[in-house]
Amino acid sequence: MNPHQLQTALRSGLLSFPVTAFDKDGAFNPAAYSRHIEWLCRHEASGLFAAGGTGEFFSLGLDEIPSIVRAAKEAAAGVPIIAGCGYGTEIAVSLAKKAEAAGADGILLLPHYLVEAPQGGLFAHVKAVCSAVGIGVMVYNRDNSILQPDTLLRLCDACPNLIGFKDGSGDIGLVRQITATVGDRLMYMGGMPTAELYAEAYLAAGFTTYSSAVFNFVPGLAVKYYKALRAGQRETCEAILRDFFYPFMQIRNRANGYAVAAIKAGVRLQGFDVGHVRPPLKDLTQEEEMLMDKLIDVAGERASTATLA
Numbered sequence: 001m002n003p004h005q006l007q008t009a010l011r012s013g014l015l016s017f018p019v020t021a022f023d024k025d026g027a028f029n030p031a032a033y034s035r036h037i038e039w040l041c042r043h044e045a046s047g048l049f050a051a052g053g054t055g056e057f058f059s060l061g062l063d064e065i066p067s068i069v070r071a072a073k074e075a076a077a078g079v080p081i082i083a084g085c086g087y088g089t090e091i092a093v094s095l096a097k098k099a100e101a102a103g104a105d106g107i108l109l110l111p112h113y114l115v116e117a118p119q120g121g122l123f124a125h126v127k128a129v130c131s132a133v134g135i136g137v138m139v140y141n142r143d144n145s146i147l148q149p150d151t152l153l154r155l156c157d158a159c160p161n162l163i164g165f166k167d168g169s170g171d172i173g174l175v176r177q178i179t180a181t182v183g184d185r186l187m188y189m190g191g192m193p194t195a196e197l198y199a200e201a202y203l204a205a206g207f208t209t210y211s212s213a214v215f216n217f218v219p220g221l222a223v224k225y226y227k228a229l230r231a232g233q234r235e236t237c238e239a240i241l242r243d244f245f246y247p248f249m250q251i252r253n254r255a256n257g258y259a260v261a262a263i264k265a266g267v268r269l270q271g272f273d274v275g276h277v278r279p280p281l282k283d284l285t286q287e288e289e290m291l292m293d294k295l296i297d298v299a300g301e302r303a304s305t306a307t308l309a
Contacts, residue, residue, distance in 0.1 A: 001080055001105040003136035006047075007163040009080050010106075011187045011208050013046035014226040016215035017054035019264045020068060022275035028064050032273045034075035036216075039272070039303065043219035046209070047080040048072060049108055054213050054260055057084040057110060059278040065095060066102040073103035082138065086110035089125050093132045106136035108166065111145035119151045123158075130159035138164035140191060146174075149181040156185045166191040166211070172201055179206030193259040194252060196222075196245050199229055200237070213259065214248065217266030218299040243298055251291055257281040265292050270303040 001009070018040060021032035040048065050072035051057050051065045060068070069083045083099035085092050085107045096107050109129055117125070122145060130137045137159070141147055146169060147155070155162055165182070167175045168191040179188060190202035190210030199210050215222040221244060228236035252258045261277045265284045268274055269292055276283050284292065296302065 001135075003106070003134075003161040003163050006080055006082075006106045006136040007187050010047045010082075010164060010189070013044055013209065014215065014223055015047045015049065015189060015209055015211045016040065016045050016219075016222070017049040017052040017211055017213060018072070019216055019260075019267050019274055020051060020055040020060065021273070022278065024275070026275070026278060028067060029273070029275060030067070030071045032275070033068070033071050036267060036272045036274060037072055037075035038077070040215065040219055041075070041077045041079050043215070044223045045079055045215065045219070047082055047105075048076060049082045049084065049211065050104070051084040052082075052108060052211075053084070053110065054216065054263055055084065056260060056278055056281070057086065059281070062091065062095065066098040069099050069102040069104050080105040082106040082108050082136075084108055084110060085129065087113045089128050092125070092129050096129050096133045096137075100133045100135050104135060106138065106163070107133060108138045108140060110140050111143045114144070116144050119148055122147055123151050123154060126155050126162070127158055130155075130162050134161065136161050136163040138162075138166055138187075138189070140166045140168060141175075142168035142191065146171075149174075149178045152178060152186075153182055156182060163187060164189060167202070167207075168192055170198065172205055175202070175207070176205040194245065194249060196225055196241070197249060199226075203229060213263045214245075214266070216263050217270050218244075218296060218301045220301045221299040244295060247291075247298075248295055251284075251288055251295075254288065255282070258284065262288075262292060265289050266296065269293050269296055272303070 021029040023029040083104035166189040188207040195210035212222040
């Protein structure tokens with residue numbers, strides 16, 4: 001899939017970041033991971049991001065990421081696979097090349113490690129990654145990596161394979177300036193934690209899609225919300241927000257890192273043997289997992305025995 005084809009595919013519908021499955025010893029579990037990916041691909045995802053934020057990119061060994069990408073690609077049944085990539089420039093370039101060799105259709109460049117950086121440094125960082133591969137690259141505006149509109153425009157001119165922009169900053173003023181400045185040269189994806197809570201605002205700012213973490217364990221509900229949002233069905237969206245997303249938000253907000261840990265708990269509760277989160281994250285308590293289980297009942301979506309076999 002060339003960068004233009006990938007950009008077109010990602011614009012067309014809902015996106016998600018599968019959790020990374022670990023075995024009882026904490027090592028990557030390719031069989032469990034593939035089973036979960038296969039289930040997700042039976043639903044209407046336009047792209048899946050392997051070893052991304054919800055996939056605990058920050059806790060993975062650098063040698064694990066290509067294996068995870070390869071397993072996702074093999075299980076995805078034609079759904080585009082975008083690989084997580086990040087850290088400093090040298091590591092990011094190396095990871096991007098390894099992900100491309102493992103079969104990734106694209107790269108999501110997560111924020112670089114630790115330090116604040118000037119716009120010129122961010123430009124050079126993104127350009128180095130784009131120049132290292134032939135597949136499509138998306139940038140993720142969040143935390144210490146905030147590209148300004150003029151920098152992003154320069155990158156669009158310098159990097160033909162820069163295809164997308166994901167925002168996790170929540171700065172609607174900035175993202176609206178970016179969409180007005182850059183136009184349809186890029187595809188735009190909402191990337192706030194529990195993106196559905198912000199999806200209406202991002203849609204109004206010119207974003208066509210977002211990454212749904214809850215798609216990991218209630219994909220049918222996630223797709224239903226996305227379609228209602230795009231169709232302007234406000235009452236349906238509000239009902240789903242009230243019944244599911246706001247209660248989920250209350251669980252997620254109980255501890256730092258639960259935006260990932262709660263998702264992984266939901267996948268386990270659906271019967272997939274994906275293991276526990278790695279440190280520095282921690283799993284939900286038993287009480288909190290019971291609350292998550294009730295939310296799955298609210299969604300009315302249980303994985304079948306045949307799916308888990």
